[in-house]
Amino acid sequence: MKNNLKSKGLIICCVLVLCMLSGIEASAQFHPAIPxxxxxxxxxxxxxxxxxxxxxxxxxxxxxxxxxxxxxxxxxxxxxxxxxxxxxxxxxxxxxxxxxxxxxxxxxxxxxxxxxxxxxxxxxxxxxxxxxxxxTTPAGDVEELHLAVISCVNYPSGYFNALEDLARRKDIDVVLHLGDYIYEYGGGGNRKKGFSRPHIPPHECVSLEDYRSRYAQYRLDPQLQEAHRLHPFIIIWDDHETANNSYATGAQNHDPRREGSWEKRKAAAVQAWFEWMPIADNPAENIIRKFSFGKLADLWMLDERLTARSPQARGVDDPALTDSTRHMIGEEQRKWLLEGMLNSEARWKLIGNQVIFSPLHDSRVFSRNPTVRMDRWDGYPAERQKMFDFWYAHGLNNIVVLTGDVHTSWAFELTADPLNPQVYDRKTGKGVIGAEFTTPSISSFNFDEVVPRFITWEAKRRFKRKKHNPHLRFLDLNRHGYLTLTLTPETARADWYFAKTILKKTDKVKHCGPIILQIDDNKLFKNRIK
Ligand SMILES: [Fe+2]
The missing domain is CATH 2.60.40.380 (Purple acid phosphatase-like, N-terminal)
Known part of the structure; x- marks a missing residue:
């Protein structure tokens, strides 16, 4: 009898423990503040x-x-x-x-x-x-295609107003999200405007539960939720889905003494990303993939972070900067992209890209000394040159590079060396094989949230100097929003839609554009923005 009672007690205890564990398991999917x-x-x-x-x-x-x-x-x-x-x-x-x-x-x-x-x-x-x-994407002859391009969605910085505008649009075929879907930081906020929506969890994301909680918080936002509900997304990650300025074996914002193993953190971040994104699972947990839009366009989505990227060079004097063995995307991905482009019969060849691809000279903007943004393609010039060499050698053109990361809006004529008259001529379009369009942030800080407005105007003036960046055709440093790309067999057209504010909820946006890439004679930017 005593033994019977004992074993019954043991069973009840086991059941209770299992129930507790079940409850813990269920609630451990995210931070207790989420519900x-x-x-x-x-x-x-x-x-x-x-x-x-x-x-x-x-x-x-x-x-x-x-x-x-x-x-x-x-x-x-x-x-x-x-x-x-x-x-x-x-x-x-x-x-x-x-x-x-x-x-x-x-x-x-x-x-x-x-x-x-x-x-x-x-x-x-x-x-x-x-x-x-x-x-679904179209097949065969396609007369017109409308892509929306977004990136850099920062919860503490402001409302996702541009997404609300995007959600209700009926002319968008698919939304490309070029990364920074979340930010891993604990803090944040709109530095200058005194606005903040605190992050959950309130600390930096490191563990699987942290990343899951962060995605849960973002996906509870009704503006982001509505954009997902009404449009299909094609999504890649940038750095903040793991940690700032990440590369294959680490990140600027990862200190192994503080946050432990990079491999473990990266695995947690990648697992949470695949759980939350509407992307087919694959055993390699790979985001590199291709999409087709009939005869009108092919799209290659790249991974410039976790697959092959070498650590960023430390400065312009670091010999690593010009080391031809360093990678942004790596040999295998590059081969896949370039061969794919060569074999493509589509009119337009689109590249979904994380960081600015075009050479950008900003040494007279922020400093008298030469500066190079090491996290962009400017920091990996040898691999970029291999790509340009291939495109020029095979006569490829009609390339449109779509870019996120930079929180601001840029349009470049796509050329290998804009300051070299042997390579590029702004007047005739010599050396131009396409365009690069960057999408602004949905809410992550841009210039006027970091420095006084008069400095942003001066920076814009300096960036646009023809002797520094003759291939730069449109620039906005201060506004949040999204980009649309409209393709027809003849033209690729970029339009920017800027939110009126991100500090209070509104669905009002301002249209800016278009910039039109004309295909017939490769003459770019027929309609230019003043
Ligand atoms: Fe960003």
Missing amino acids: QSFDSDLAPFYFGVASGDPHPGDVVLWTKVVPETGSGAQQVTWQLAADSNFTQVLKSGVAMAKPETAYTVKVLVDGLEPGSYYFYRFRNGGRWSPIGRTK
């Missing part, structure tokens, strides 16, 4: 829905559930329909939300028609998720 922002109307889909990596016949659907009890895997049913009332359900199925992937769910739906809108939703615990809208 305080939950909108109960959305339960259990507090983070909304998303779609991504569209192709002509398939797309990835994403959601996440927050189980109310227990920690076991959750069954989630999904539907995809041709209409938003779901009168024509075309595809449906069941997926599992598992604790080991933080209850995120990804479904790769195939058998779809190219260039078509679809609506989708999920169901769990008797509740439907919000209805998402997505679109």
Whole structure:
């Protein structure tokens, strides 16, 4: 009897411990402050829905559930329909939300028609998720394509107003997110304007739980959530998804004495990223991939951080700067990109790129002495030159490099050496093989949030001096927003949309543009912005 009681007691204890562990496991998906922002109307889909990596016949659907009890895997049913009332359900199925992937769910739906809108939703615990809208990429002859390009979404710095404007647009085929989806810092805020929305967790992200919590906080933002709900995204990471100025084996903002092993931190950051992004999982946890938009455009999305990047050089006198064995993207990725471009029959060749690719001379802007931004392609000149050499040697043109990271808006004529008259002529367009357009930040600090406004105007004037940067055709250093790229067989057109403010919620934006890249004679910037 005594033994019986003992064993019953043991069983009860075990059950209690298991229940406690279950509860811990469930709550450990994010910081305890996260549920305080939950909108109960959305339960259990507090983070909304998303779609991504569209192709002509398939797309990835994403959601996440927050189980109310227990920690076991959750069954989630999904539907995809041709209409938003779901009168024509075309595809449906069941997926599992598992604790080991933080209850995120990804479904790769195939058998779809190219260039078509679809609506989708999920169901769990008797509740439907919000209805998402997505679109497959087109195939064959394509008359027009509309891409939106965004990057640098910083929660403490301001509201994501530009995303609200982007969300409601009906003319966008796909959104390219070029990285800095989150920022890893504990603090933050709008330095000059006294605005802050504190980060969760309040410390720097290092562990898996930290990164998961940070994504959870960003994805609870209704403006970001709405942009995901209404558009498919193609996303790559930049540095802040791991740590500032990251490279394959470390980062400027990673001190092993303080934060432990880089490999462990990187693995946690990458795991959380793949859990939260609407991208198909792959065993290599690789973000390097290609998309096609019929005969109109091919798009190569690069990894300039964690695959092969060598550490940044320490300065202009560091011999590493010109060392031809240093990499930004590495031999394998470069070969994949260049051969792909050579074999591409698409009219436009687009590169989704993290950091400024074009040579940029800013030695007379901030200092009398030569300066090089070591984290950009200027800090990896040998590898960049190999790419230009290849493009020139094979007569490739109609290249559009799309860039994030820099928090400001730039348009360059794409040329290897803008100060060398043998290579480039601003008047005739000699040596120009395309354009580079950078998207401003959605909210991360830009010039006038760091230095007085008169300095930003002076910096702009100096950057635009023809003797320093003759290939620079548009520059805005002070505004937040996004870029759109409109492609037709004849033109590539860039337009910028700037949020009126990021300090209070508004959906008002100001249009600036267009800048048009004309294909017929490779003459760039037919319509220039004053
Ligand atoms: Fe950034």
